[in-house]
Amino acid sequence: MIEFDEQAKKLVIKLVYYGPALSGKTTNLLTLHDQLCNEGRGDLMVLDTVDDRTIFFDLLPLFYHSPSGFRIKLKVFTVPGQVRHDATRKAVLQRADGVVFVADSQKGEMGNNAESFANLEKNLAIVGLDIERLPLVIQFNKRDLPDVISETEVRNTWGKTGLHLVMASALKGSGIVETYSSIVAMVFDSLDARLGLNERFGVERADFLNSITKVMA
Amino acid sequence: MNMDRKLDFIIGEEKSLADLLNLPEALKLLDGAVSAGASGAEITDYNGLVLAVSGFDAPASVVRTIYLEGEPVGILKVSATDSDSGVDGVADMLHSALNTLINSSMKRMLTSEAHTKIVNSSYQELLEANGMLAESERRYRELAATLEIKVEKRTEELNRAYATLLQKEKLAAIGGLAAGMAHEINNPVGFVISNLNTLSRYAEKLGEMLKFYRVKCEPVMPVDFALEAGAQWDRLKIDYVLSDIDGLMKESLDGAERIQKLVADMRGFSHVDEVGAVLTDINIELEQTLSVLKHETGDDVQIECKLGSLPRVNLNPALLSLAFLQIIQNALQLETPDLKISLKTGLQGDDVFIRIADNGPGIPPEIRDRIFEPFFTTKDVGHGIGMGLTVAQQAVQACGGTVVINCPEEGGTVFTITIPAEGIQQ
Numbered sequence: 001m002i003e004f005d006e007q008a009k010k011l012v013i014k015l016v017y018y019g020p021a022l023s024g025k026t027t028n029l030l031t032l033h034d035q036l037c038n039e040g041r042g043d044l045m046v047l048d049t050v051d052d053r054t055i056f057f058d059l060l061p062l063f064y065h066s067p068s069g070f071r072i073k074l075k076v077f078t079v080p081g082q083v084r085h086d087a088t089r090k091a092v093l094q095r096a097d098g099v100v101f102v103a104d105s106q107k108g109e110m111g112n113n114a115e116s117f118a119n120l121e122k123n124l125a126i127v128g129l130d131i132e133r134l135p136l137v138i139q140f141n142k143r144d145l146p147d148v149i150s151e152t153e154v155r156n157t158w159g160k161t162g163l164h165l166v167m168a169s170a171l172k173g174s175g176i177v178e179t180y181s182s183i184v185a186m187v188f189d190s191l192d193a194r195l196g197l198n199e200r201f202g203v204e205r206a207d208f209l210n211s212i213t214k215v216m217a
Numbered sequence: 218m219n220m221d222r223k224l225d226f227i228i229g230e231e232k233s234l235a236d237l238l239n240l241p242e243a244l245k246l247l248d249g250a251v252s253a254g255a256s257g258a259e260i261t262d263y264n265g266l267v268l269a270v271s272g273f274d275a276p277a278s279v280v281r282t283i284y285l286e287g288e289p290v291g292i293l294k295v296s297a298t299d300s301d302s303g304v305d306g307v308a309d310m311l312h313s314a315l316n317t318l319i320n321s322s323m324k325r326m327l328t329s330e331a332h333t334k335i336v337n338s339s340y341q342e343l344l345e346a347n348g349m350l351a352e353s354e355r356r357y358r359e360l361a362a363t364l365e366i367k368v369e370k371r372t373e374e375l376n377r378a379y380a381t382l383l384q385k386e387k388l389a390a391i392g393g394l395a396a397g398m399a400h401e402i403n404n405p406v407g408f409v410i411s412n413l414n415t416l417s418r419y420a421e422k423l424g425e426m427l428k429f430y431r432v433k434c435e436p437v438m439p440v441d442f443a444l445e446a447g448a449q450w451d452r453l454k455i456d457y458v459l460s461d462i463d464g465l466m467k468e469s470l471d472g473a474e475r476i477q478k479l480v481a482d483m484r485g486f487s488h489v490d491e492v493g494a495v496l497t498d499i500n501i502e503l504e505q506t507l508s509v510l511k512h513e514t515g516d517d518v519q520i521e522c523k524l525g526s527l528p529r530v531n532l533n534p535a536l537l538s539l540a541f542l543q544i545i546q547n548a549l550q551l552e553t554p555d556l557k558i559s560l561k562t563g564l565q566g567d568d569v570f571i572r573i574a575d576n577g578p579g580i581p582p583e584i585r586d587r588i589f590e591p592f593f594t595t596k597d598v599g600h601g602i603g604m605g606l607t608v609a610q611q612a613v614q615a616c617g618g619t620v621v622i623n624c625p626e627e628g629g630t631v632f633t634i635t636i637p638a639e640g641i642q643q
Contacts, residue, residue, distance in 0.1 A: 002229050014229055042287025045320075047328050056328050059229065061286035073288070075229045087335045092228050 001097050001191070002075065009201065012073045013191070015183060016093055019102035020109065020116035021053070021081030024141040027170035028102060028179070029060045029078055035177055037214040040064060054080045057092050064211050068202030074184070074212060081116065089119070094127045098135035098187035100179055105140045105148035105167075135186035137164045139179045144169040181213040228331050234262045234283065234290040237322045240269055243315065247271035250311045255295045255304055258311060262291045272296075279305055281312040285319060381611055395483045402480050410473045417466035424459045482508040494640065496529040499537065499569060500562055506541040507560075513549050518556045525563035531640030536612040540620070543609035544573050544632050551577040569638050574631040579624035588622065616640075 003012040017025040026046065033044040042061035049055065060076040077096075079089040093099075101120060103113040124131050140154050151167055158165055164182050168175025188197070188205060197203040238260065247258040248271050257272030260283070268291070278296035282289045293312055297304035431450075435443060450456075482505045507520065514520060548558050553576060561572040580588060587593045589610045613620045618636035625631065 003231055012229070012231055040287070042284070045324065045327070047324060056331065057228065059327065061288075063286075063288050073231070073286070075286075077229065087339045088331070091331060091335050091338075094228065 002095055009070045013097045013187060014095055015076045015098050016096040017078040017100045017102055018120050019081055020104060020112040023102045023104040024170040025078040025102050026054055026058050028176055029058050031170050031173050031176045032180055033060055035215050037216050040211060054078060062212055064208055066203045070201040070203050090123050090126060093123050098183045100183050101138045103140050105142045106145055107147050107149055135183060135190050137179055137183045139166045139168050141168050141170050143167050144172050177215055184213055185209055235268055237319050238268055239322055242318055243269045244271060246311055246314050250295055250307050253307050255307050256298050257296045259294050260291055279308045281308055399480045399483060406473050406476050413466060413470050420462045494531050494533050496531055497534040498529055499527050500524045502534055502538045503541055506538050510545060521559045523561045527562055527569055528638055530569055530636060530638060532616040536615050540609040540612040543605040547605055548575040551575060553577045567638050568635045571634040572631060574629055576629045579628055579630050
């Protein structure tokens, strides 16, 4: 995590959207920004794109104040997907609390997905994160496109990994909040187990999740 | 490359309003508000700490919250002497200008700081990679430069080892042959010597009997018969035969005994019965070698031996004899008229020395260093493979000694073998 200050009663969490180039990570954040409630979130910061390709990262800040007076800030990042920005990917991945892997469902993209996932595994190891224990959600994006691999095929391939799978279309807005809610819940559980968020700081799981994943009416 | 490098900065670190507020620019904005009609403007953070102020405080004031990443982090207060001065509008403008300022400051931090750090860390990685490349390039260069020399050296070592092996096998074969022949020759030579001794006694007896008959019968023989017997005696040259038998017998015995000794020397020289180091009389080894070489030393070769008194030395006698054989053989192949080979042994300090000198033409200085090299030869093809002195040197070294050559000004070549008197240490 980015910061945990018991005295100031403040926790800053980092979520990272990883995946191959052009799989729709920025679109995920844009859609989240549009769908989530205004309250409790800041503006989406899209940093320096060239031809609509992310070269640094995007940042969507969200926050939550518990009735007990504890503040949790959630910073959702995307990484640049292009192979050449590997150093930036490593930097963004540093101290992540949870990762969403945004895969491209199009049939021709399976190689890129695999390559990017291998890159994720490698970089997690480099920044000292254990992929076995890190909350990780796999999103198969672009389900709205015609030439995509079937959901059965996706589940057959990825089901055995035991990872949480979400089918999504960032452009149509489907599965985006679901992906986000899943990872946030997993991250909360993982941090609660480590820090005792509920027990020591009175942070209610349901209240936190409701608030931080609340969509616009 | 060190792939385990931990990145030591965090993208997304929390920033406070004070971190992000560019004071000179913020003050300009506040001053602008004052020029636009406000009497004063100030920015405080959420703990009430004043970050920037312009003008003076006045009773009528409006307040705007400053947000960062959606969270309130500070307060902008714009005051005026009276509430109808349009201060609301000024405050709104100032507020949005400040938000823009803070946001761009935030973006700048996120991008340029991260960028600088990423570039630095990549640069470090590149430097390391470059260093390793340079190092491996250096090693390859070194390898390339020394490869030829190394290959040459190894090849030479291999040749040497192969030649030694070959020579040892040859030696073993000769030893085996010598042992077998010694046995086969010794038996017949043994009974030849024994029979010759007996025969010599028999001949003596026959001669004695013949003389007896001649002395006793001649006076009583009829004259005709006596004349005939005298003629027969002369025709058969019995006087000469009787006188020559003794010489013949002695010569034959001498020859047979020489055969016996040669066989014994060959056996001793080959050392087929011994393995490894034993206390050895070096003079005896030298004599045996000379004896084995006797057939090669013609009458015109003069061999001079000055053997000093030596302690017995612990070494492998077969190897030492081999060295003697090779060096003396080398000298015997010289085509010098009146060839003379001088052998000398003695003690010098703690070392035994064996000096083998010839009166040949000597070795030209330019090849003196090479004569112990394997396959180095000055002889024509087919007259030696150039292994003799190599084997000699290796044999001496195996005995713990050294062999050096020098060519004195008066001519000839001197081989000096030096062996520590205490022999090979176990």
